[in-house]
Amino acid sequence: MALKLPITNVYAKGDYSAVLHxxxxxxxxxxxxxxxxxxxxIKEESYQATKDKHLVATxxxxxxxxxxxxxxxxxxxxxxxxxxxxxxxITLENATFALVSNKDQFATFGKAxxxxxxxxxxxxxxxxxxxxxxxxxxxxxxxxPWPFNSSxxxxxxxxxxxATFKHFLWQYPEHDITPYFTxxxxxxxxxxxxxxxxxxxxxxxxxxxxxxxSTDTLKQDPLNQGWLILGGGEEQTxxxxxxxxxxxxxxxxxxxxxxxxxxxxxxxxxxxxxxxQDKVKSYLTNAIIDTGAGGIVLTADIYQQMIKDLTAIxxxxxxxxxxxxxxxYQEVGIDSSELNLAQWxxxxxxxxxxxxxxxxxxxxxxxxxxxxxxxxxxxxxxxCFRFLSQLPQWPxxxxxxxxxxxxxxxxxxxxxxxxxxxxxxxQK
Numbered sequence: 001m002a003l004k005l006p007i008t009n010v011y012a013k014g015d016y017s018a019v020l021h022x023x024x025x026x027x028x029x030x031x032x033x034x035x036x037x038x039x040x041x042i043k044e045e046s047y048q049a050t051k052d053k054h055l056v057a058t059x060x061x062x063x064x065x066x067x068x069x070x071x072x073x074x075x076x077x078x079x080x081x082x083x084x085x086x087x088x089x090i091t092l093e094n095a096t097f098a099l100v101s102n103k104d105q106f107a108t109f110g111k112a113x114x115x116x117x118x119x120x121x122x123x124x125x126x127x128x129x130x131x132x133x134x135x136x137x138x139x140x141x142x143x144x145p146w147p148f149n150s151s152x153x154x155x156x157x158x159x160x161x162x163a164t165f166k167h168f169l170w171q172y173p174e175h176d177i178t179p180y181f182t183x184x185x186x187x188x189x190x191x192x193x194x195x196x197x198x199x200x201x202x203x204x205x206x207x208x209x210x211x212x213x214s215t216d217t218l219k220q221d222p223l224n225q226g227w228l229i230l231g232g233g234e235e236q237t238x239x240x241x242x243x244x245x246x247x248x249x250x251x252x253x254x255x256x257x258x259x260x261x262x263x264x265x266x267x268x269x270x271x272x273x274x275x276x277q278d279k280v281k282s283y284l285t286n287a288i289i290d291t292g293a294g295g296i297v298l299t300a301d302i303y304q305q306m307i308k309d310l311t312a313i314x315x316x317x318x319x320x321x322x323x324x325x326x327x328x329y330q331e332v333g334i335d336s337s338e339l340n341l342a343q344w345x346x347x348x349x350x351x352x353x354x355x356x357x358x359x360x361x362x363x364x365x366x367x368x369x370x371x372x373x374x375x376x377x378x379x380x381x382x383x384c385f386r387f388l389s390q391l392p393q394w395p396x397x398x399x400x401x402x403x404x405x406x407x408x409x410x411x412x413x414x415x416x417x418x419x420x421x422x423x424x425x426x427q428k
Contacts, residue, residue, distance in 0.1 A: 003232070010203055014377075015033070015034075015292055018116065020080055021081040024052050027048060031112060033196070036291070036293060036399070037115060038118070040098070040180040041098040041099070041114045047099065057144040059128055059129050062127070074146050075098050075144075079095065092184060095180060096177050097180070099146070119179070126175040127169040195229040196229075196291055201295065205377055242425055242426050244411070245364075246353055255412065256284045257287050257351055257400075259272040260352060262349055263350070267312070269348075276396055286397055287398040296388070297388045298389065332382075341370060341373060365404060410422060
């Protein structure tokens with residue numbers, strides 16, 4: 001059965017979330033849909049774990065860093081359900097997820113309650129601390145309740161510094177954790193694919209937001225809504241038109257793909273360099289498809305040439321683009337009255353779709369001005385440019401996020417071959 005679920009982008013500054021229900025209390029939580037990670041993680045205060053009669057503690061701990069924030073915490077088991085408005089539901093008994101109790105780490109989730117990591121198991125690494133906890137006389141030898149707080153027990157490792165705590169964890173045996181969606185497929189609760197339909201990469205602020213920014217009001221705006229289809233895709237003909245194109249998933253870690261080039265309008269394609277050789281072991285390819293990225297992050301060389309090509313088309317573009325060299329300007333924006341989107345070109349992405357007889361076949365996907373510019377954000381009458389340059393300390397890997405995906409109905413079909421394909425059809 002395909003389960004069609006409503007999603008919204010209002011809890012995480014444009015990233016989309018779905019509602020899951022946890023534990024014996026079936027507590028509802030809003031979790032960000034992220035194909036760039038694999039962990040199901042929840043803020044402990046949103047879930048109220050102490051009231052869950054189904055909760056089973058473990059000796060496993062996790063630490064995850066997303067590049068723009070991170071967390072650490074215990075791994076537990078309990079019941080997880082997900083349902084739609086038609087009361088169709090999927091319930092996974094003894095599901096595995098992590099809890100975060102450190103309030104300083106909550107900013108990672110925005111106004112959401114956590115993440116659903118939809119990538120593969122390689123990114124869902126835990127560490128078995130049973131020997132350490134026994135040595136430290138923690139009884140029972142469980143990571144929940146979280147014992148790693150210096151104010152509680154000065155003998156234990158302090159978990160407040162993520163980098164230091166990560167180094168501590170790596171001294172102990174790894175524990176491979178099955179991600180939530182993988183678990184659904186393994187228990188035959190869902191086919192091994194899911195689909196994603198979205199309109200925006202930033203919250204749409206309509207004129208009512210001049211007087212109110214309430215979450216409930218913003219959720220009613222159709223532009224802030226979308227769909228997640230667990231176990232389905234092609235049958236949702238109300239969401240797409242025409243034929244599907246597909247990109248080959250190169251590795252079952254992230255949704256790793258091979259980017260060939262980026263083209264600004266009718267300018268010459270900008271070649272995407274291969275991933276640096278010393279980064280291949282960790283990052284695998286020169287691009288990933290990431291529903292949890294509110295922008296498209298291009299490598300520094302592609303980004304710089306893209307800006308040059310845009311300003312060559314119209315020198316006046318430079319004034320509009322210049323403020324967005326600073327990522328903080330996403331929280332400010334420019335006056336949307338300065339924009340005439342009809343003057344801006346499409347930006348074409350070329351990816352490897354398949355390799356046949358040793359030859360690479362490619363597919364082109366189009367990012368329109370209406371999606372790489374987001375109007376009426378961060379407030380009504382403002383606009384933001386949603387391309388970003390390579391993050392500090394990040395390899396030459398492009399992160400293909402929502403501005404491109406917003407143009408398509410996207411199926412992540414993990415059942416094809418050994419690593420899967422990502423299918424794209426134009427939205428209706």
